[in-house]
Amino acid sequence: MDIGAPETEREIEVTPQEEPVPTPAPAENPAEDPVPA
Amino acid sequence: MSDATTEPIVGWRLWHVRRHEDAYRLESFTWHHVSWPARRRFEARCSTHGGAAPVQGHECGIYAFTTRQLAEDLLRRYTGVRQHYGRRNNELPPLRLGCPIALGRVSLWGRVVARENGFRAQYAYPYELFLIGGDDDLARELRCLYAVDVSAG
Numbered sequence: 001m002d003i004g005a006p007e008t009e010r011e012i013e014v015t016p017q018e019e020p021v022p023t024p025a026p027a028e029n030p031a032e033d034p035v036p037a
Numbered sequence: 038m039s040d041a042t043t044e045p046i047v048g049w050r051l052w053h054v055r056r057h058e059d060a061y062r063l064e065s066f067t068w069h070h071v072s073w074p075a076r077r078r079f080e081a082r083c084s085t086h087g088g089a090a091p092v093q094g095h096e097c098g099i100y101a102f103t104t105r106q107l108a109e110d111l112l113r114r115y116t117g118v119r120q121h122y123g124r125r126n127n128e129l130p131p132l133r134l135g136c137p138i139a140l141g142r143v144s145l146w147g148r149v150v151a152r153e154n155g156f157r158a159q160y161a162y163p164y165e166l167f168l169i170g171g172d173d174d175l176a177r178e179l180r181c182l183y184a185v186d187v188s189a190g
Contacts, residue, residue, distance in 0.1 A: 001050075001067060001100040001111060003155025009093055011039035012046070012149045014158075020045045020144035021078050021162045022184035 045144040047164055048101025048156050049108040051115075054137040054171060054179070061178055063139060063163065066111075067100075075182045078160045091150045091157035098150060098157030101143050107154055108140055112169070137171035139163075139179070139187075 052063040057072055065071040073079045083090035083097035091098025102108045147159030166187040168176050176189040 001102070001155065003100060003102060003157070004152035006094065006152070008153040010151050011093060012151055013039050013041045014043075014045055014146040014149050015041070016043055016045050016146050019078060019160075019162075020146065020164070022076065 039148075045146045046149055046151075046156060046158070047142050048103060048145055048158075049105045050101040050141065050143050051108055051112055052139040052141070052163075052166075054139050054168070054175065060182060061175060063166075063179070063183070066115075066138075073161075073163070073183075076184060078162050081157075081159050081161075091148060091159060093150055096157075098159065099143075099145065099161040100155060100157055101145055101161070102155040103153075105140070112138065112140065137175060138169045139166045139171075140169060141166035 051066040052073065053066060054061055055064050055072075056062075062075070063073040065073070079099060080088070081090040081098045082088060083092065083095070086092045086095065086097055102111075142164040144162050144164045145156055145158035145160070149159065150157045163183055163185050165185060166176075166179060166183075168179070168187060168189045171189055173189050176187040180187040
């Protein structure tokens with residue numbers, strides 16, 4: 001992949017507060033106990 | 038002296054989409070059989086510099102372009118058709134049946150080396166994918182696996 005001339009290089013330190021990687025959504029608790037009383 | 042930021046850089050790149058045993062996965066476009074993990078970052082490795090990639094003055098790291106146009110130009114070169122394929126200049130070339138490709142945006146972070154047309158990064162994860170040569174079922178499968186937006190072209 002030709003991204004340009006090496007002479008144009010500059011370094012950037014990227015430190016996100018949260019990594020941009022999706023995490024699984026937490027399982028929702030049912031509003032009511034599905035087991036009949 | 039390097040610049041510093043807290044916002045991930047978003048670039049454009051291509052992936053092959055290949056089946057690995059039980060599921061389709063994104064694969065590096067230029068390194069065969071290097072698949073991108075789902076739900077965790079992809080980390081650059083270099084045979085010379087190991088986990089220190091990308092190193093300035095070298096060619097290691099995870100690559101991405103600055104624009105969609107540059108990624109599409111690579112796709113045109115890859116498929117071996119002339120630069121301006123089709124009736125309209127921005128029409129993309131056809132692919133071999135069963136060999137889908139993903140064009141998309143990618144988040145880059147960690148140490149990032151920027152050049153005029155793109156980046157080499159330490160860490161990356163797909164941000165949004167557009168399938169070329171894939172159908173809605175494949176888009177759904179990749180969307181579930183990588184948990185990012187995927188649309189079939």
